Amino acid sequence: xxxxxxxxxxIVNKILKLKIPPALQFLIIAALMYGVSQxxxxxxxxxxxxxxxxxxxxxxxxxxxxSVLLFKTVNTSIDPLHPLKASKLITTNIYRYTRNPMCLxxxxxxIGLFIIFGNYYNLILLILFVWYITTFQIKLEEQILHKIxxxxxxxxxxxxxxxx
Numbered sequence: 001x002x003x004x005x006x007x008x009x010x011i012v013n014k015i016l017k018l019k020i021p022p023a024l025q026f027l028i029i030a031a032l033m034y035g036v037s038q039x040x041x042x043x044x045x046x047x048x049x050x051x052x053x054x055x056x057x058x059x060x061x062x063x064x065x066x067s068v069l070l071f072k073t074v075n076t077s078i079d080p081l082h083p084l085k086a087s088k089l090i091t092t093n094i095y096r097y098t099r100n101p102m103c104l105x106x107x108x109x110x111i112g113l114f115i116i117f118g119n120y121y122n123l124i125l126l127i128l129f130v131w132y133i134t135t136f137q138i139k140l141e142e143q144i145l146h147k148i149x150x151x152x153x154x155x156x157x158x159x160x161x162x163x164x
Contacts, residue, residue, distance in 0.1 A: 021080050022133055026106040029129045030113055036125065037117035044118045057112030064105025066094050078102075080137060083144040091156050099142075099160050103133050107163075130163075138162060 020028075070090050071078040077085035080102075094101045110129060114122045142162075145153045 019081075020136070022103055022106060022137055025129065025133055025137075026110065029110060029125050033110070033113050033117055033119075033122045033125050036121050037119045040119055040121055042118040043120050049115060049118065053112045053115035055112075056108050056115060060105045060108030060110075060112060062105075063094060063101050063108060067101035067105065070095065080141070083141045084148070086145065086148060089145070089149045089152055089156065091160070096160065098164050099157065099162050100138055103138065104163060106133075134162070 068078055070093055074088045074090060076088040076090070077083075079085055098104050107126070107130065110126055114126055142153075142157070149156075
């Protein structure tokens with residue numbers, strides 16, 4: 001029985017890898033967070049809650065835009081479903097601090113939504129987002145980038161964290 005379960009997990013893993021773009025993953029989680037907050041209501045509030053939420057939201061947008069603009073500046077692909085199209089390894093600017101600033105930007109926006117919605121159950125969705133995008137997007141991208149950029153990517157991975 002356990003082998004059937006593990007085999008099923010492996011099949012699902014292969015099917016899901018690089019099939020759902022991070023932007024769509026983000027939208028799904030954001031919609032689920034909204035649904036949870038509508039179903040269970042607001043569970044917490046604190047002074048300046050909306051200010052903090054907007055700060056996370058704006059920071060997420062800025063981080064995401066900077067990372068996309070850097071890809072455009074060096075004329076390499078930002079297509080998350082086809083990492084083999086990557087032609088240049090970016091290790092400067094925001095990429096000195098995180099290997100995945102686009103995903104980090106999406107996470108920061110979701111944290112802003114978590115604060116606005118004020119529902120503790122949405123923490124589960126934040127964790128799910130990080131786990132899913134790491135497992136089914138980032139790790140596979142990293143394997144491919146190791147093949148494309150070799151030792152340069154290995155050195156970059158040793159110097160720079162996956163998230164923050």
